[in-house]
Amino acid sequence: MDLFAQLFVNGLVNGSHYALLGVGFGLIFATTRILHFAYGPIFTAAAYAAWFAANVLGLPIAAAMLFAAAIAAVLGVITYQYLYLPFERGQGSSHVTLIASLGLFIVLENLIAIIFGTGGRVIDGYQYSIFLIGPIYFSSVQLGQVIAMVVLTALLGVYLARTRHGKAILATTDNPEMARIIGIDTVKVSRLVFAIGSALSAIPATLILLKDGASPSMGFFAVFIAFVAVIVGGVGSLRGAVAGGLALGMVESLGLWKIPTEWQSSIAFIVLFLVVLLRPQGLFGRAVN
Amino acid sequence: MLKRIGAALTAAFFITTSAALAAEKPKDPDIIHIGALFAMTGKTSFYGTVMSQGMKQAIDEINAKGGVDGIKLEADIEDHKGGVAKAGVDGFTRLRNLYNVQAVMTSFSPPTLAIAPIADEQKIFLINGGGVSNNLVGASKYLFHNRSLASDLGHAAVSHAHDLGLKKMAELAWNSDAGDNIVKVVDEYWKKNGGTVVASEKMDVGAANIDTQVAKIRAGNPDFVGLWLFSPDPGVAAKRIRDFGLKVPLIGVEYTADVQKLGGAALEGYEFTSDYFQPSADEPWSAAFAKGYKERYHSDPDFYAANYYEGVYVIAEAMKRARAEGGDWYHGDKIAAALRANPTFKSVYGGSMVFQANGVAKKRVALFKVQNGNKVFEKYIEAK
Numbered sequence: 254m255d256l257f258a259q260l261f262v263n264g265l266v267n268g269s270h271y272a273l274l275g276v277g278f279g280l281i282f283a284t285t286r287i288l289h290f291a292y293g294p295i296f297t298a299a300a301y302a303a304w305f306a307a308n309v310l311g312l313p314i315a316a317a318m319l320f321a322a323a324i325a326a327v328l329g330v331i332t333y334q335y336l337y338l339p340f341e342r343g344q345g346s347s348h349v350t351l352i353a354s355l356g357l358f359i360v361l362e363n364l365i366a367i368i369f370g371t372g373g374r375v376i377d378g379y380q381y382s383i384f385l386i387g388p389i390y391f392s393s394v395q396l397g398q399v400i401a402m403v404v405l406t407a408l409l410g411v412y413l414a415r416t417r418h419g420k421a422i423l424a425t426t427d428n429p430e431m432a433r434i435i436g437i438d439t440v441k442v443s444r445l446v447f448a449i450g451s452a453l454s455a456i457p458a459t460l461i462l463l464k465d466g467a468s469p470s471m472g473f474f475a476v477f478i479a480f481v482a483v484i485v486g487g488v489g490s491l492r493g494a495v496a497g498g499l500a501l502g503m504v505e506s507l508g509l510w511k512i513p514t515e516w517q518s519s520i521a522f523i524v525l526f527l528v529v530l531l532r533p534q535g536l537f538g539r540a541v542n
Numbered sequence: 543m544l545k546r547i548g549a550a551l552t553a554a555f556f557i558t559t560s561a562a563l564a565a566e567k568p569k570d571p572d573i574i575h576i577g578a579l580f581a582m583t584g585k586t587s588f589y590g591t592v593m594s595q596g597m598k599q600a601i602d603e604i605n606a607k608g609g610v611d612g613i614k615l616e617a618d619i620e621d622h623k624g625g626v627a628k629a630g631v632d633g634f635t636r637l638r639n640l641y642n643v644q645a646v647m648t649s650f651s652p653p654t655l656a657i658a659p660i661a662d663e664q665k666i667f668l669i670n671g672g673g674v675s676n677n678l679v680g681a682s683k684y685l686f687h688n689r690s691l692a693s694d695l696g697h698a699a700v701s702h703a704h705d706l707g708l709k710k711m712a713e714l715a716w717n718s719d720a721g722d723n724i725v726k727v728v729d730e731y732w733k734k735n736g737g738t739v740v741a742s743e744k745m746d747v748g749a750a751n752i753d754t755q756v757a758k759i760r761a762g763n764p765d766f767v768g769l770w771l772f773s774p775d776p777g778v779a780a781k782r783i784r785d786f787g788l789k790v791p792l793i794g795v796e797y798t799a800d801v802q803k804l805g806g807a808a809l810e811g812y813e814f815t816s817d818y819f820q821p822s823a824d825e826p827w828s829a830a831f832a833k834g835y836k837e838r839y840h841s842d843p844d845f846y847a848a849n850y851y852e853g854v855y856v857i858a859e860a861m862k863r864a865r866a867e868g869g870d871w872y873h874g875d876k877i878a879a880a881l882r883a884n885p886t887f888k889s890v891y892g893g894s895m896v897f898q899a900n901g902v903a904k905k906r907v908a909l910f911k912v913q914n915g916n917k918v919f920e921k922y923i924e925a926k
Contacts, residue, residue: 256761263753363583371587373774373804380807383785390786465750465778466804470585474750509754515717515744517754 255388260506266395268502269402270457274475275482275494276406277453281329283426283489284446286347287337290354292454292479293472294361295332299325299455300467301365304374314379314463322455329451330444332357338440358472366469375466394464401456406495409449413491422446426489481521485528487538496536500524566868574615574872576601576857577643578850579633579653584624585748586650588773588800589672589846593649594619595839596847600854603834610861615854618643625650625718625747630657638664644874645857647850648685651675651719658682667874667881669856671849674772675719676727679900684878686901688849688856688889690817695795696724696770697731698815698907698923703766703793704735712741712764714755714779716771724770724795740764748775756782769794769814776812777805784808797910797917798844809912815923818891818908819848825892852890859887 274296281289302324306317336357340350382393413419425432425442433439454475461471478501486497505520528535578597580590594617601615609615618641620633630653637643646661648654649672658681661668668685670678674692678685703711711732715721721744729739740762743755756779759767767783769776769792776794781804783792794814802809821832821843831851835843843851863880864871871877881887885897895903910917 256757259757259760260754263757267751267753366583366587371591372800373777375803375806383787385787392785461750465781468585468748468774469587470748471750505751506754509758513744514755514758517744517749518717518746 257507257510258387259389260510261503262389262391264503264506265499266391266398266502267506268499269399270460270498271478271482271501272495272498273398273402273405273453273457274479275486275498276402276409276491277450278476278479279483279486279488279491279494280409280422280446280453281450282483284422285333285337285443286429287333288347288351288354288480289332289337289447289450290351290476290480291332291336291357291361292451293476294358294365295325295328295451295472296454296458296475297365297467297469297472298328298361299451300458300462300471301369301374303455303459303462304369304376304467307376307379308374314376314459317376318456318459321459322452325455325458326448326452329447332451333443333447338443358476362469362472369469371469373466373468374462376463379463381463392464394460397463398457398460401460402495402498405453405456406491409453410491418442418445478521481525483535485524485535487535490535490537493535493537500536568865568868569870569872570611570613570865571642571872572613574610574613574645574861575618575637575641575643576615576854577634577637577641577646578617578619579622579630579637579646579648579650579657580619581624581650582619582621584626586624586773588798589649590621592844592847593647593672593850595835596843596849596851597647597854599831599834599838599847600851600858604854604858610858611865615858616641622650622653625652627652627656629653631660634660638666644872645669645861645877647671647853647857649673649850651678654678654685655681655719658685661685661874665873665875665878667857667860667877669853671853672846673720674723676723677719679902684874686856686878686881686897686903688853688895688903688905690905690907691902692720692723692770692795693727694907695815696728696768698909699768699793699795699813700728700731701923702813702815702909703768703791704732704737706766706791708765708791709737710740710763710765711737711768712743712759712762712766713739713768713770714743714745714752714759715768716775717744717746720772721770728768728770745771745775745779752779752782756786756788759783760786760788764788764790766791766793769812772796773798774800774804776814777801777803777809780805780812781808797912798846799841802912802915806915810914812912813909813920814912814917815907815909817845817849817905818910818919818922819843819845820919822892827888828890828892831890848890855890856881856887 299321303317303321306312306320421437482497486493580593582590622630634657645667648670651673654673662682670687671689676693715725741759745752792812797814821828860877860881864876889895897903906922909920
C-alpha cells in the first residue's frame with residue numbers, strides 16, 4: 254500500500270508536468286492548427302535560458318524562470334512570424350508546416366548543442382528540499398510542478414474567459430473564418446498564442462532543470478508527451494489538456510505498479526491508441542460529424 | 543645427379559620467387575581514411591564528442607610524426623544518432639562509398655551489430671572502444687574491441703558487492719542490449735552466490751522520469767542498488783534514489799564528468815567498475831595524452847576518449863605491419879590479419895594490451911569510489 258501511495262503521488266506530480274506542457278502546446282495547436290513540434294526545442298531553450306540567467310547572470314531562481322519565459326515567448330513569436338506565417342500566406346498545406354516544424358526542431362536542438370555543448374547543465378549549488386509525509390517522499394521541485402500547473406492553468410482560464418484578447422483567442426480557436434469575418438486579427442491572435450504557449454513551456458522546463466538538469470535532447474519527450482496529452486484530453490480544451498496530462502501521468506505511474514518497468518515508454522502510446530480508437534475527439538473534445 | 547640438379551633448380555626458383563614477392567612494392571593509397579561511427583547528435587551525443595576528440599588528437603599526433611610510413615591519416619566521422627542501427631548502416635555506407643575506408647572505429651552496440659555483417663562481406667576492419675553488449679563478440683571476424691564489455695563490468699561490480707557481504711540486490715538497468723546483458727550475467731552470479739534480487743527495474747536511455755522505478759526499488763528494501771546504466775543516467779538515478787530516502791550503497795559500471803554533474807552530492811560513496819584511464823607520471827604516453835587532451839579541449843580525458851585515441855594507434859600500427867608485408871595491403875582483411883598475427887599493442891592505459899582470439903582486448907577492470915565529487919581508485923578486479 255505504501256508503494257501504491259508513492260506511485261499515486263508520483264503520478265500526480267508527473268501528470269501535472271505533462272498537463273502544463275499540454276496546455277501550452279494545446280493552446281497553440283487549437284488556435285492556429287499548427288502542429289508545432291518545435292515546441293520541444295523551445296522548451297529546451299527555455300531550460301538553458303534559465304540556466305544562463307541563474308548560473309551566469311546570477312539571478313534568483315524565480316527571476317531566471319521569468320527570463321526563460323521571456324526568451325521562450327520571443328522564440329515562439331519569431332518561429333510563427335518567420336516560419337509558419339509565410340507558409341500560411343502562401344497557402345501552404347498543413348503537411349508543409351509540419352515538415353517545417355520538424356526541420357526547425359532538428360536545427361534548434363543542434364544549435365543548442367553547439368552553443369551550450371552536449372553535456373548536461375545544472376544550476377551550481379542549488380539544492381531542493383525533500384519532504385516526508387508518512388511513507389511518501391516528494392521534493393520542493395515536485396511540489397512546485399503541481400502548484401505551477403494549478404496556478405498557471407487557473408490564470409490562463411481566467412485570462413481566456415475574462416479578457417478581450419482571451420475571448421479573441423477562444424473565438425479563433427472555435428472558428429477562425431468566423432473570427433476573421435467579425436474583425437479579429439487572427440495573425441495577431443496567433444502571435445499571442447505562440448507567445449503565451451511558449452512562455453508556459455518555460456515553467457516546466459525550469460523545474461526540470463532544477464530537478465534533473467538540462468540537456469539538448471530534453472525537448473523531444475516534452476513535445477511528445479504534450480501532444481499525447483492534448484489528443485487524449487481533446488483538442489481545443491484547456492480542461493482536456495489538464496485531464497489528458499494528469500491521466501497520462503497517473504496511468505504511467507500506477508500502470509507500472511504490477512507491470513514490469515520496461516513497458517514504461519509504451520504506456521503513453523497504449524493510452525493514445527485506446528483514446529483514438531474509443532473516443533477520437535478526446536476526453537473533453539467535441540465530436541464533429 | 544640429375545635429381546640433385548633438379549632439386550637445386552627448384553629451390554633456386556622458390557627462393558627467387560619468394561624474394562621477388564617479399565620485395566613487391568606496397569600499393570599505397572594517397573591518404574588513409576579512418577572512418578568513425580559516433581553518436582554526434584541525440585541524447586547521448588556526449589559520447590560522440592569525447593570519442594571524436596580522442597580520435598582526432600591521435601590522428602593529428604600520428605600525422606605530425608609523418609603518418610603511417612609517410613601516408614597521412616584523415617578522420618571521416620558519421621553520426622549514428624545515439625545508437626540508431628539504421629543511421630549506423632547509412633553512415634557506414636557513406637564511409638565506404640565516399641572514402642573507400644578500410645578501417646572504421648565504431649561505437650554503441652546496435653549500429654555496430656547492424657554493420658557487422660556488411661563489414662564481414664566487404665572485409666572492413668572494425669574497432670569498438672565504446673559498445674559493451676556481449677552480442678558484439680564474434681559479430682564479425684573483422685571486429686575488435688579495446689573496451690571491457692558490459693558483462694565484465696557488471697560481474698566485477700557484483701563480485702565486489704558479494705565481498706562486502708551484501709545479500710539483497712535491487713537493480714536499475716538500461717532498457718537496452720547493454721542493460722540486458724549485465725542483468726543476465728549479474729543475476730546469475732548473484733543468485734548462485736546466495737543473494738536475492740528484490741527489484742529488477744528498467745529505464746529507457748535518457749528517460750525523463752524514473753520515479754516509478756525508484757519507488758519500486760525502495761519498496762524492495764534492498765541492501766544495495768546496482769546501477770547498470772551508462773552516462774549520464776547513473777547521475778540522474780543516484781539523485782532520484784537519494785531523493786526517495788534510500789541510503790543504501792550504490793554500485794554501478796560507469797562514471798563520467800557528466801554523471802557527476804547531474805548526480806552531484808547524491809553520488810558521494812558511489813562505487814563503480816570501469817575501464818581505468820588515469821594518467822600517470824610512470825606511464826609517459828598516458829601523461830602526454832592527458833596533457834595534450836587538456837590543452838586541446840580544456841577538460842580531462844575520460845576512458846572513452848582514451849579508448850578511441852588508443853584505437854587510432856592500434857589501426858595505424860596494424861596498418862604499418864600490414865604494409866610491411868608489401869603488395870596490395872590496404873584492405874581491412876589484411877589489417878585484421880596483421881593484428882591477429884601479432885595481437886600485442888601498446889596501450890595508452892600503460893603497458894600493453896593483448897587482443898584475444900574473440901577480438902576483445904584483455905584489460906583489468908578497476909573499482910572506484912566517488913569521494914568529495916572525485917573518483918578514487920580502490921583496487922583492480924581481474925576480468926573473468
